[in-house]
Amino acid sequence: MRARRLTASDLMDFSPDQLAGAVLLAPVRLSTGQLPKGTRLDREQAESLLAVARELADPLRVAWADAGELHENEAATRLALAVGGIGVEQRAPRQSRLDLIARWDGVLHVRVASLTRLNTVDPLEVFTLYHGQAVVAGQVVASVKVAPHLVSGASVAEGVRIAKEDAPLIEVLPYLPLEVGAIAAEAIDGAGLARFEAGARAKVEALGSRFLGTVVVGDADPVAATEAARAALVSLIRDRGLRVILVGGVSAGDPLAPFYAGLQQLGGKVLRRGVPAHPGSMIWLAQLDESRLLGLPQCGMFALATAADLVLPRLLTGEALDAASLADLAHGGVLVRDMRFRFPAYARDLQAPEG
Numbered sequence: 001m002r003a004r005r006l007t008a009s010d011l012m013d014f015s016p017d018q019l020a021g022a023v024l025l026a027p028v029r030l031s032t033g034q035l036p037k038g039t040r041l042d043r044e045q046a047e048s049l050l051a052v053a054r055e056l057a058d059p060l061r062v063a064w065a066d067a068g069e070l071h072e073n074e075a076a077t078r079l080a081l082a083v084g085g086i087g088v089e090q091r092a093p094r095q096s097r098l099d100l101i102a103r104w105d106g107v108l109h110v111r112v113a114s115l116t117r118l119n120t121v122d123p124l125e126v127f128t129l130y131h132g133q134a135v136v137a138g139q140v141v142a143s144v145k146v147a148p149h150l151v152s153g154a155s156v157a158e159g160v161r162i163a164k165e166d167a168p169l170i171e172v173l174p175y176l177p178l179e180v181g182a183i184a185a186e187a188i189d190g191a192g193l194a195r196f197e198a199g200a201r202a203k204v205e206a207l208g209s210r211f212l213g214t215v216v217v218g219d220a221d222p223v224a225a226t227e228a229a230r231a232a233l234v235s236l237i238r239d240r241g242l243r244v245i246l247v248g249g250v251s252a253g254d255p256l257a258p259f260y261a262g263l264q265q266l267g268g269k270v271l272r273r274g275v276p277a278h279p280g281s282m283i284w285l286a287q288l289d290e291s292r293l294l295g296l297p298q299c300g301m302f303a304l305a306t307a308a309d310l311v312l313p314r315l316l317t318g319e320a321l322d323a324a325s326l327a328d329l330a331h332g333g334v335l336v337r338d339m340r341f342r343f344p345a346y347a348r349d350l351q352a353p354e355g
Helices: 043-051 072-083 112-118 153-165 190-206 222-239 258-265 299-303 308-315 323-330 337-342
Strands: 002-006 028-030 033-035 060-064 069-071 088-090 098-102 106-110 124-128 140-146 150-152 170-174 179-184 210-216 244-248 269-273 284-288 291-296
Touching (some): 028 043, 069 072, 072 088, 072 098, 088 170, 106 308, 190 210, 190 299, 190 308, 210 222, 222 244, 269 323, 291 299, 308 323
Parallel strands (some): 244 291
Antiparallel strands (some): 088 098
16 A cells, blocks of 8 residues: 655645545544544545645545555455355444344354464454354354455455355354254153253244153163163154254263163164263263254253253254264353353353252
């Protein structure tokens, strides 16, 4: 860029056409209002400045773009178009910052490694909420910015190239209207079952799905419990086609649990025993056919706020979670109350498990 400090006498040598197109490097206050820094002067603004040139308290600090340079707003707009995917829409740029907002309620997905690569390009800035965070329609999920008022077009092109290599860098997957069943694999009385179902139903229905109720398989006799679990899985997944099943009363740390035996007999498998987040580090995830099973060691934990409340929203967008998908819970996985903003609204005020 070509930057200059223009005193009142310097400005006397400029015509409106010569000053138009220059970009302000500092704000200028006029009787008609303030022109903020970053303003690209149009002819009318240039005329206003020249008319009061002698009244300006400080020299006018301006710059003109060289060939191949872009104004900050144009640069941010190009970059935002490259990084945004489905479920994301742009707000108008404001002083070189352009916010991306969620088009609907859902789960934010960020290609973190590629985002980091993009941000190594000077002077590009793209910053987001957490990957895997539950968001609501209209919420700002990311912002795009460049630091200078005029930026090299080549730098922006490099950022766009990185974004398109792993597109989309930022997207919001919407919740799907799924039907969700539950299995209680522990001895549970009527009051306990009611609490389990109330907690599970509240979470599922808050995310736009429908809770169908619970099959109780118990755990008294291993052989009978294995067969009961097997029958419940066949009924819910193969007969009814449910894609998400909640399971209470099966510990991630107990490979001898009858439920796992029933799952394995059907060709299912455990994808992850425990997740790198707490509370709820003993949750587990399993797969049978194309369905996913989300389990907790105690039925009552479904009424509490745990790491499961970061996993369930992703399942209800239809995401086919696997072990690698859950590994990213580690970053930000100390889920103390100050981290509840990552949860859907339903979980933010729930009690946490003890210990």
